Each structure stands twice: as C-alpha cells, then as structure tokens.
Amino acid sequence: MVNSLWTRENIFNWFASYGIERSRVEELNFTSVDDLYRMMTNDIDLYASKLGVSSLELQKACDDLYGYNPHSSSFRQDAGHVFPAGNHEMMHEVKQESSSQLDYPWEQSYYKEEDLSTDGEAEEFEKQEKPQVQQAPRRTGKRGRPPSILTKAKRREKSHGKLWEFIRDLLKDPKYCPSLICWENHDDGVFRFVSSEKVAKLWGDKRKNTNMTYEKLSRAMRYYYKSQILLPVTHRRLVYKFGPNAVNWRCENPNFARLS
DNA sequence: CCTAGTTTTCCTGTTT
DNA sequence: GAAACAGGAAAACTAG
Numbered sequence: 354m355v356n357s358l359w360t361r362e363n364i365f366n367w368f369a370s371y372g373i374e375r376s377r378v379e380e381l382n383f384t385s386v387d388d389l390y391r392m393m394t395n396d397i398d399l400y401a402s403k404l405g406v407s408s409l410e411l412q413k414a415c416d417d418l419y420g421y422n423p424h425s426s427s428f429r430q431d432a433g434h435v436f437p438a439g440n441h442e443m444m445h446e447v448k449q450e451s452s453s454q455l456d457y458p459w460e461q462s463y464y465k466e467e468d469l470s471t472d473g474e475a476e477e478f479e480k481q482e483k484p485q486v487q488q489a490p491r492r493t494g495k496r497g498r499p500p501s502i503l504t505k506a507k508r509r510e511k512s513h514g515k516l517w518e519f520i521r522d523l524l525k526d527p528k529y530c531p532s533l534i535c536w537e538n539h540d541d542g543v544f545r546f547v548s549s550e551k552v553a554k555l556w557g558d559k560r561k562n563t564n565m566t567y568e569k570l571s572r573a574m575r576y577y578y579k580s581q582i583l584l585p586v587t588h589r590r591l592v593y594k595f596g597p598n599a600v601n602w603r604c605e606n607p608n609f610a611r612l613s
Numbered sequence: 614c615c616t617a618g619t620t621t622t623c624c625t626g627t628t629t
Numbered sequence: 630g631a632a633a634c635a636g637g638a639a640a641a642c643t644a645g
Contacts, residue, residue, distance in 0.1 A: 498641040
C-alpha cells in the first residue's frame, strides 16, 4: 500500500517541497501518511492555518500526495510505481502506441486479437482492410464508435458490467485502491482518480479496447450526472461523487488504511 | 425489428 | 502550454 512506502522523513521532505516547515508538520501527530491525508482533507482550513499555508495550497499538496512516490528520484510524477508488490498484471507497461499519424487508429491497433473467427462481419472487415493507398477513409463520419469485428459471443464475454460498477469495484480492491483510485471522503461517496490514465487502461483491458483514454472514460463518467449515478464535484480535478442511484459502493475499510 | 440506455469516439470551447 | 472539464454529435452495442 502507499503508506508502506513512506517514512516519516519522506513525509517531511514532501512537505518541504511545498515550503512547509518540518517543525509544523511534527506537531500534527500523525501515524501514517494515510492518517495524515485524512486528517488534512477533513479540515483543510484548520490544517492550512496550522501549517502556515493557504487552504488552496494545502489542498493542492493533498491532491498530489498519492501521486508521489517518495522513493523515486523525480518529484511528484505519476504514481506508476506505487503498486503493491507481486501484482504483475498491473506492472505491464502502459505504452503509448504512437498511432497519431493514422486518421483511423482503430484500423491499426484497435482489434489486434489474432482470433478473428469466421464471423461474417470479421471476414468482410478483413477483405476491405489494407487499402494499398494510405488512409482511404471507410467511414462517413469521423465521430462515433468504430464497429467491432469481434464475434457476438466474444463481445458479450467482455462487455458486461457498467463503467460505474467497474470504478466502484476498483475502490473495493486493495490492488487498485488507493494506488490508482482512492476515497476522498468515503461517507459522502467522494473519490478521486490517482492515476487517471492507468484506470482508463484497465477499463480498456476489460473491454478489449487498447485505445481507451481518460479523456474518453471521463466523457462516459459525465453522462452519469444526468442519471444521478454520479454527482458533479466542482473545483476538484479528477474527483467524482457517487449519487443517489449508485448502489453498493460503501466499504468497511476505505482506502485499506493500516491501523497502526 | 424497434427503442431506450450506455459507451466510445471526436470535437470545440473553457477552466485550472 | 498541458490537463481537465463541459457537453454536443454521431455511431455502435446491449438489453428488453
């Protein structure tokens, strides 16, 4: 878990990077980085005054907390290395295929599954692909979801489960929470993406879509506002809140904090 | 086959 | 300037 990576020294250094003096931090009497984080986010104003910084500054510092690996040489970078030990599936490189030159990236890398079965749909796709000439557009509109070439069975196999349920389940899994996504305020259902692109890749894995990005995932998240599965949280980046129509999201031990 | 709901993709504009 | 946020459009897919 994240907190296991932090020594007290790391914490003081991290605060120092925000210009906050060590002595002030020592007075806070925290037991772990998770403990500290919760204390501060529960009453930003109070702790901001204790630490002698603005609430806004402290909020920003808190926002960055879980995205910072204290053992990395570079400062406050993406939390890619903060995975629990032994979690190999998560260790795979999230590589960016630079398919930016293609007008239709899905033609190249969208469905690279070798198992193109003898589905009629698939065969047709096979026939019309590789149009010798570069980038001959096959679709009338540039927008919209590209058609799948997987068989119906194949699609069904991977497609059940709503996005919000997937997100909810990540929050209940110590493999992903709080390293990739974490609770900001569990009682109120407020949570935050710690590593937005990695969560998007996970979602893409589930849907067999290597082109999933946080940009696209977040659009789907915003649609949930209308159905009140999620409620908008303003002025907080990467933060969402479960709404009245989301169920089963509460957990016994949010963020899997170690009691110590 | 039709429909409603969901998701993916893309885009333009705004905010942080 | 980069990342996020906001939504509108359009297309694909699911479930019923």
